[in-house]
Amino acid sequence: MTRALIRKFAVSPSAAGLLAVGLVDAVGSGLYLAGGALFFTMVVGLSTAQVGIGLSVAGVLGILGPIPFGQLADRYSPRPVLVFLHLCCAAGFAAYVLVDDFVSFLVVAGLLGLAEQAARPMVQAILEQVVGAEHRNRMAAKLRVVHNVGYTLGALLAALALHVGTRQSFFTIMVGNAASFVLAAALLLLLRIQPHTRLTRTPAGTTTRKRLPALxxxxxxxxxxxxxxxxxxxxxxxxxxxxxxxxxxxxxxxxxxxxxxxxxxxxxxxxxxxxxxxxxxxxxxxxxxxxxxxxxxxxxxxxxxxxxxxxxxxxxxxxxxxxxxxxxxxxxxxxxxxxxxxxxxxxxxxxxxxxxxxxxxxxxxxxxxxxxxxxxxxxxxxxxxxxxxxxxxxxxxxxxxxxxxxxxxxxxxxxxxxxxxxxxxxxxxxxxxxxx
CATH class of the missing domain: 1.20.1250 (Growth Hormone; Chain: A;)
Known part of the structure; x- marks a missing residue:
């Protein structure tokens, strides 16, 4: 069974690198998802209603991020944009350690909502650059499997921190997630991917490029x-x-x-x-x-x-x-x-x-x-x-x-x-x- 699983996941070095990025990212996310809500209520001192409002605001602001960052990725390249967004997420989750009231929580959560939602399409674009159009769905499926494994590992780590139950152990949840974004950004820079074709001209049959063509x-x-x-x-x-x-x-x-x-x-x-x-x-x-x-x-x-x-x-x-x-x-x-x-x-x-x-x-x-x-x-x-x-x-x-x-x-x-x-x-x- 183990050999069959290894054969299913046989990938090129670049694809393996992308899976490693996904695993690191997912472990950090699992750590946060399992312990984040308790951090906000037990350490920061927010009410459950305040946590819900803040995360809803983050979700709404997240709608604003993907398109402008997608335009940047089309013009330059998805990789540097994703590295930048990962570093923004790292700074945001590290900043949660300094949050001490609802207003500061709202600001950090809102900025993180922008960065996190904008990052997801970049991963899709880089995936296609790594494996090509013919294999992208199968590679995306492998990446999703790796994500699920990472979430589980992160949740187990969070369980240890929650079991200790000290203020410092709660801090490790946020700092650990921040560190995962830094490590994922570093691994992204090491990936060997196909050169990005910059957007320098409009498609055939048009004279000008419409603003926000996808919308x-x-x-x-x-x-x-x-x-x-x-x-x-x-x-x-x-x-x-x-x-x-x-x-x-x-x-x-x-x-x-x-x-x-x-x-x-x-x-x-x-x-x-x-x-x-x-x-x-x-x-x-x-x-x-x-x-x-x-x-x-x-x-x-x-x-x-x-x-x-x-x-x-x-x-x-x-x-x-x-x-x-x-x-x-x-x-x-x-x-x-x-x-x-x-x-x-x-x-x-x-x-x-x-x-x-x-x-x-x-x-x-x-x-x-x-x-x-x-x-x-x-x-x-x-x-x-x-x-x-x-x-x-x-x-x-x-x-x-x-x-x-x-x-x-x-x-x-x-x-x-x-x-x-x-x-x-x-x-x-x-x-x-x-x-x-």
Missing amino acids: RDRWYMAAAGINALLLLHMTLLSVGVPLWIATSTHAPDSLIAALLVVNTVLAVLLQLRAARGTEKVTAGAVAMRNAGLALALCCLCFASAAYLDSTLSVVSILLGGTVLLTWGELLQSAGQWSLSFGLAPMHSRVEYLATFHLGSSVQTAVGPALVTVGVIAHGWAGWAVLAAVFVLAGLMAQPLASRAARRPQLIGTSPEEIYGSTDSSRFGPRPQGVQH
Whole structure:
């Protein structure tokens, strides 16, 4: 089994370096996610409401960061921009040690929200530079597996710090996360990647480059919107399911942690399988459709748990819902990688990726309110509406991707990049001007 896992992760030195960057980053993030909230309440002395407000502000401000930094990455290169953002994150998390009131917390959290959200599309762009278009989905799946392992390691380290329980041990959580960003930035500088092609001219057939082209590209934005709806699974797992189990079912509260472990383990074991064969837009759209169906079924499972009295039946249905949620999560991730890359023109690659990522930022900002007020508070009806949203989003993925694949912005893009072969019959005619 170990040898099979090693063969699956056989990568070039540059790809291995990128995985090392991801592991270091994820360990630091796991450290912070497991202990950050307690640091803010027990050490800084903030109320839970103040912590929630501050992190919500960070989520809202995070919407502003990706596009301008994406434009910088297109003009110069994603790597120096990502190194700069990592160093900003390092400074921000180190600054949390000095925070002593709500105002200073709000300032640091807001600046970190900008930097953290802007960094994620840069990782996507660098990944493509390292492994090329043909292998980026499989590499992204490997990176996601490494992230899950890193989060788990970071959480275990945080558990040690929380067990000690001193002020200094809490400080190590923030300082450790800051150090992980510094180390990740150093490893990025050592990566050998393909030279970046600077944005020096507009695409063929145009005379001037429009300002914010990705935001003006309605079909690309529509695909990003579908992805944002499916991304509600993130809040569902972290907020919706725990609250639903605790307030509306007969399941023991300890089951919440167990289901999170199940989600993490399945994500590590199945991510490569879920991403297999989804490199092209056509396959990515199918993955998005299937993700919507799996997420809808998980909603029905969770809703049903409130009407069961037997502990065994409640645990079984919640476990089944978690498995479906995890499979939907993995398919959505694979589809997101395919559509965000395959529908993005090369002349503004990183800006388009950053724009696609806005869905994640918006979901981070408004997802908790939608899930708690819109779903949990309305019981079965709320779950049914969310299931319908997932189904509709999944079913719309293929026609929207079909239309987006034929828009003029993709002139000059290889048909294999979109369709997987020179036969584009499934999605209709190619953009006029695309060469075989």
